[in-house]
Amino acid sequence: MSTDLPANKPKTANPTTLFEKPRYLSLDVLRGLTIALMVLVNNPGSWGSIYAPFKHAEWHGFTVTDLVFPTFLFVVGNAMSFSMKKFEKQTDAVFWGKVIKRTLLIFAIGLFLSAFPFVQWSEGELVLKDLSHMRIMGVLQRIALCYFFASLMLRYLKLNISIILSIALLLLYWAIMYYFGDPSAPYSLKGNAALKFDLLVFSPENLWKGHGFPFDPEGLLSTIPAVVNVIAGYVAGKFIQKSGNTLATVWKLGVAGLILLLIGLLWDVVFPINKGIWTSSFVVFSTGWDLIIISGLIWIIEVLSFKKWTYSMEVFGKNPLFIFAMSGIIVMVMNIVRFDGIGMKTWLYQRLYLSWLTDYNASLLFAISFVLLMWLMGYWMDKRKIYIKV
16 A cells, blocks of 8 residues: 655646546546445444435345445446556566455455454453454455456456356356255345355354344355456446447446346346345346446536536545545544443434434434545545555
8 A cells, every 4th residue: 555645746646546547537426426425324323223225225125325335346347447458568477466466455454444443342441352253254355356356357358258257157146046045045144155155164253243143245155246246347437438428328328227227127036136145136236227327427527517516526536445444443443432431423423413313314414424524534635645545
């Protein structure tokens, strides 16, 4: 990881955190919007008071919040449609070195966030965490693995072959989930093959327990179809570069998105749309929405030239990994620091928000305030040309 500071000559580059900068404002905005929504949905004032659109579907189903993570993978693929160009003239040794370095570093940052802050409250005192029970997988870990496997596909296979292989992976994953899940309920929370595979690899203590028992929505097996979200973003990025920011591009992307939405809904009948096990129908459905959203952004920003509002989202997009990581670190520190016997976050929430607002409005306003805090940090970094890159 490196920090770019201004030298004698001002830097005008706008690098992404994971990859070389996109050259299309609409893609910058999509990336920034995705980070902003990630911070928003991950930081409510109270997890017991969240408006429905800002919740994940309980199991089968789809909400706006369920779209956030696959969209981040989609924009990773967008950025790769630019960054992979420089690998074309480099040797395999250079390619493997850079890809492995990025993969390991992103994965390691994810592990760091799982372990941080290394202490926890127990019976009124701070004690060291038992890192043997640390969660192994997570959001950044999945991003790292998806980036790695997508890079290999795009490096060594023609684009058409990568698309065919992506379709094959979705069908293969469907078959695996059906044949190795519980016969009576192969796509259930406790009977799915993704959980069974993760329990073969990891100890139950190393899995997420948000459902009340060990199950990881970012597990290993369900990472297979998630790679396709990255490939889809790459294909969209290449198409936009070839077709340009035109009205024709807008409607072609929009029509493709609608077709994928329809396919996803039809597939949902036999393989339910489900983020928790990242079903193939979920991949197709979320990609359809991403194509519609990016087509809308191109229309608004590039075709209609309505750009005055875009900088607010660009701020998030210029240091996305750093802002995402810091949002988690700040909250974890706030939970460790205590005032009046309760965590700092709860203390602030109760006194500054819940004291004059209803539960749901207070929780939402806290989340919005936290997003603004992260935006101010990103704004300060951008004005000083500080960009944290991996």
